Amino acid sequence: MTTVPEKDVFALINQIAEAIALTFDNDCEVCVSDLDTPEKAVLYIYNGHVTGRKVGSPLIEEAEARVKNTDENVYLNYKKQIKKNGPSLKSSTIVKKIGDRNIAFCINYDCSHIESIQYTLMNFLQTSSDQEDMDILGINTPSALVPIIQASIQAINKPVQDFKKVDRLNVVRNLDQRGILKIQNSVRLIAEALGVSRYSIYNYIKEVRGESR
Template sequence: MPGGWIQRYMKLTEFLGSVLGPDYEVVLHDLGDADKSIIAIANGHVSGRTIGAPLTSVALQSIVNHSYETQDYRLNYVGVAGTKLLRSSTFFVKDEEGRLVGMLCINFDDSRYRELSDRILKLRHPDIFVETNFAYNEEAATVRATPPPAEGSESFPNSLTELTDHLLDEELRSREASGERLGHRDKLALVEILNAKGIFMMKGAVKYVAEKLGCSQTTIYRYLNRMNGGAEGGEG
């Protein structure tokens, strides 16, 4: 599929965006540059992203755990864009040898349809009846329909900084600490988690994580070397 797949899928992205309409964001990622992987996007107002935005944490996880090797797509998992919950799906674009070269993603914002559903119900029933008996718990409903909890929900960063902040803040909140206050063992454990999530596939991630954790880039590389079977050495 060398060369030609990008043009074909760019046209498909444009086509799907036009056919499905403004509530469906259609995104094409080229994995040749994970930092600026979006090469085509239709209805980008749904997530607020533009061409040149990076891969998402869920996309990185799919690469790291090689889930694309046993499945051709993922359907209806949770996407979070600001205060909106989206219904997200991803098609894995592979070459003739089965290597992952891109991703075609569709993110559906169904909020307008849910609002319309509420209005229709209220035409037939008193408001208090609808609010009491037909309350829509967005997060619970979406998560129940989304089997793979290990990969979590998907956020839509516009830059490496946003992506790294999202993943770092998530882990730091669970430890109730700031990066600078973490001890050596905690920093090592945090880098191991971030590495498993694929963040260090992104150019500049080592430098940014080092700044957030209050340590040197050499220390981060030392941690990564230890995870790959090398000797650790001391704190830097």
């Protein structure tokens, strides 16, 4: 079996890092570090402004913890913050031994812009209306509600006929938190989907809201 020269392996890693950074644009930092030389660990880095690093920068505190662990590890889709009041990062890190060197391949995605968009959308979508009989573009028609109710039921991950009371409460709680119970016909449709009476659904609603029967 042919052994690939170490320099070719690093060249490929560098190309993959650049490809990821270009694909996901300026908010995505990709960094390749040598864990065995923490004082000048960064070998390759793209969009280094995300964490304020460049080639030759030392390991950040979060990565230093990996220096003591020479085993190969994979840390996928975790959240971290490099410094106080810094951006929230969505990260994945792969630690592999290449030759005699412990190498970390890390992706850090700055979620600040997405979180700002999310906040704006949530504020925009909030309403103060409690009217149950509004029908905007057919949103609260039975055909639109049924898939939402079914999705909450399927999340329990068992057949409806096997549901216990706690399962039905979880479905009602989920739908209530999503505002579905404010929509006309929702109680009837939930009762039909769960195979219980509307009276039972109203009791479940009181229970999940902490109200007395």
